[in-house]
Amino acid sequence: MAPNDSAQITGENDETGDLPAGRRRAARYVVPVAVAGVAAATIGLVPALAASGDPDLPKITAAQLIEKMAASDTERLSGTVKITTDLGIPSLGGLGGSAAGALAPKGGADSGGKDGGSAAEPTGKLMELASGEHTLRVATDGPDKQRLSILDSAAEYSLIHNAGEVWAYDSSSNQAYHAKAPAGADSGKSGKPGKSGKSGKDQAVPKELPATPQDFTREALKAADDTTSVTVDGTARIAGRDAYQLVIKPKQAGSTVGSVKVAVDSKTGTPLKFTLLPSSGGKAVIDVGFTKVDFSRPAASTFTFTPPKGAKVTEADESKAAGKDQAHKAPKDAKELGSEPNVIGEGWTSVVQLDTGAKAPTAAASKDMPAEARQFMDALGDKVKGKFGSGTVYKTRLVNALMTDDGKVFVGAVTKDALVKAANEAK
Structure with missing residues (x-):
């Protein structure tokens, strides 16, 4: 088992302050949870991802593990993700399937396909991940191909990006939503900045809410400073993979964050599990991770989509014209x-x-x-x-x-x- 190694993140600390450029870039991954968007910070996942034993891995320091994460070039994977949120708020599911829709004035367009909107429109649908327990299937093949499916007992919602085209399909209503990916969305590598300063994946697929451990790690951990301590706290077995446990804690009083734990794949440096514990105690607010993961290239058919016969298809421009975005103004x-x-x-x-x-x-x-x-x-x-x-x-x-x-x-x-x-x- 890897020993408990602590790194205090300060500008003068030898672990980070004097690091070469590669490690300084890596340090950006260790910081407080971003508060720019409440939604982006409030998705969570059930602690249903039981680790199976603590593998014996070579010793690694916190700085080395952070660098390994930053240097990870994983662009192809598929798997199953378990996700649950416990924010201590009423379930968003009781708001008619879309937080935005329920908070809109009566008669608004954001009403599950009524009044001109589409039940498959991604913004509202992805908001459902902000509460409750969910199982997702995810797949990615570079910056221009991603698929995310939300599995329900009797239905499935899928969001597919493939080379400039974005499709979303809600099987429960047999409605589809189609949009063109933003110009330049396929430039740059997945998770790495392109010319615009954003990753191709982030531009191409709506990112109101993160859905995988990689998303949470990128969005919640931005930069290192002297308000943060980092520890390598042993090892774990996640989704059949050996992983190091990176623990990040604020050193300041007044934060609602108690600690963040990231299980990092020992071979690829890919985050496999992300857990956020509140300073108030109790179970995790966010606990998201893979139950199955495969780092081989997904089949090309994973990213193809044709609307089923009889499906109602709404183009993005039509949805906007129907007032779908009024609730957000x-x-x-x-x-x-x-x-x-x-x-x-x-x-x-x-x-x-x-x-x-x-x-x-x-x-x-x-x-x-x-x-x-x-x-x-x-x-x-x-x-x-x-x-x-x-x-x-x-x-x-x-x-x-x-x-x-x-x-x-x-x-x-x-x-x-x-x-x-x-x-x-x-x-």
Whole structure:
């Protein structure tokens, strides 16, 4: 078993500060959970991935394991992923299959294919992964071919990207959604920046929510600094593969993140399992990993799709014209948010401040919201007061957000007290 090796991530530490360029790039993988998007940080997976024994592997340091992850060039694999989320919020499944749809005003287009939308449209469908337990089949063959299927007891939803074409199909409604991948989506290698600075995979397939351990590792771990400690904590057997256990912990008080554990394949450097434990204790908020994995090239037929006979096909332009994206638009009186929100603090306790310019919804305005959505929002909110005035903290076990009555928003993977403190100190 690999020994417990700790690396304190600081700019002056010999483990990272004096590393060559390859290791400095690797260090980007070790940081706090990003708070840019609540959805991206809130998918999780069941601890249904039992490890079978601790393999005896050669000794490796934390810095070496991080470098191995960063240098991994795995572009071809297929397998089964188990995923469950425990954010401590009502199930999004009770909101009609799409969080966006349920939170939209009554009569909106985001209603499971009614009013002109498509039940197969990816944004709403992938939001279902933000709660409950799910089994996925995934496959990738380089930057221009990916497939993700969400398996249900009696239905299947598939999202396929193949050389510039994106198809989504919902078997329960027999509806399909078709779109052209963004220009340049196939440039660059999977998981590595292309000319645009984003990976081909990330541009080609909607990435509102991560779905594999690789996704979580890339999205949740960005850079290393002196707010983080890293440890190699033994080994594990995941999906029939020998793996090292990398444990990442914040050194700051006030974060909702207790620790992050990544099981890294000992041969390929590919993350096989990702587990996030909250600082509040209890079971994992996020625990996602492979139960089966194959690093050989998937069959070409995996990435081909033809709509079944009788299926309703909606083109992306038609869905947009039907008002599918209305629920995501800012309020009419909202200010321009700009591309550079104010960031308060650093590391794991960073808080992002936005000024929407829109006052908090009144009781009268909330009447236009579906009953399920009102219940959902009420279950999340706590009224708070401070030097900043008054507002409501919408809480989960991971990402929390404070919306002040005058339209300011503070969001981060931090506690309620940390949000109130940030609001009090904001200029």
